[in-house]
Amino acid sequence: MDLIWEGLRESIRIIRTGDYALWEITLRSLLVSGSAVVLSLFLGIAVGAAIAFNEFRGRKLVFSLINTGMGLPPVVVGLLVSIFLWRSGPLGHLRLIYTPTAMVVAQTIIATPIVTGFTAAALRNLDPRLRIQLYALGASRLQMLWVVLWETKLPLLAAVMAGFGGAISEIGASQMVGGNIAGDTRVLTTAIMLEVSRGNFAVAIALSAILLVVIFAVSLVLTTVQQQERR
């Protein structure tokens, strides 16, 4: 128990002094996971809309594949991305391994099924007559999609939150494709692991507290937006 108090004291000290390159690491966590979520929104909404609006054979299978993807183990994603990006791998010449870009790629793969699943579910719950009416009013496909997405923006915010939470809290992929390099690819989760293995538990607790605050702050902003829309 003492350790937790010591850790909390340490976190206040770190926040006050900006020690341990704290802001740099926190900012990188936000940038990497934020970019991953933005990319996964494009991919997830495209695929989610495609399977929600179209009847085709094997749709159930696609749905269950996406649901499986929502629980995609980050460490498996990390290994697969590494195999491609290692110098000995097929994309090795891009020299992307151990860069923040590689981490964005891995986290995008982790977040995309989550966003896709949420999007598909939200669009499925929409009254199908809305689409028919929009077409009747002469809307193009893109206009229709735009209106429909606007109508489902609340569940889509939930998709953003879930995707972001999945991305910023994962460690397996970040460690493997990023390498936890100081000043380059070290993010909050990998820094926590490193400090634990160094026996610096207070620092690890401090970083954990900061990670929780970051996730809380982001979801607070998104929830506020969501609630205001509802009113």
Added chain:
Amino acid sequence: MKRASWLAALLLALVVALGLVACGGDEEESKETATPEAAATTTPQAAVTGTPQAATSTPVVRSGPKEVILATTTSTQDSGLLDVLVPEFEKDSGYKVKVIAVGSGQALAMGQRGDADVLLVHAPGSEKALIDDGSAINRRLVMHNDFIILGPDKDPAGIKGMTSAVDSLKKVFDTGSSFISRGDDSGTDKLEKSLWKKAELDPKGKSWYEESGQGMGATLQIANQRDAYIICDRATYLAQSASLALTLLVEGDPVLLNVYSVMQVNLESFDLVNGPGGEAFADFMVSEKAQQMVGEFVDKKSGKPLFIPDAGKTYEELGMKTPFG
């Protein structure tokens, strides 16, 4: 209609994927241009915030030659030694070092596939295989410390003060005392396996023998929680001793010598390897300056030195007849 929308979705996915690769390239280039500034001002924040701006305005500079991937063992990172040495090397040479701290087993595998430029490892027996198959060259001694055997204060196997590591493991085996192994094919793990082999015992599968599969620091914590025996390098032990209830029981046996070597990955075996960069780092590690820093490096908590510099010596001089393995 259906097919059209599918095509649209597919196209969109493709565009995004392409954008991803393109922006990936940008980021890579900008990082290259951003690094010298960051090194000059030594504010890491500048590097981060500078990246997006640089991405829009800087011309194409292909990376590679300025970047060195160092695959090393966890103990050099966990002890904090590389935090001291790497910035010094970066300042002197202009290279940017990417430190990938993994077990020596994985570090050697990375070298063998050309996924790293230079290796700093402690598994003499396995290092030789890379020299023999031509994937690495120019192996040189850097430093040493030693392995020690730790265990619970109560010492149920009664090994405290023994001078032979092999004999003490025999006693652990005979009493069936709890023992935690790395089990990750790291340098430490290879040494431990070689000791069991010398003792002509096979602990694998015994209920008291467990493998953590993790780095030294994490494994030490597990042994600590379990009141188990463990073989650990002295650097990691000293760095963590404040948070450990385990006691140092056996030390000083020549077989427990822990020798770190540096070797560069062979440029001629792999297309993408940064040969000059790897060589520069290897040369730095055995340079007078780095050797002095190694010798002066002390553990922050205990104030004790962690490594003894060895550049220019041979294995025989260190008292190792046959490197483990």
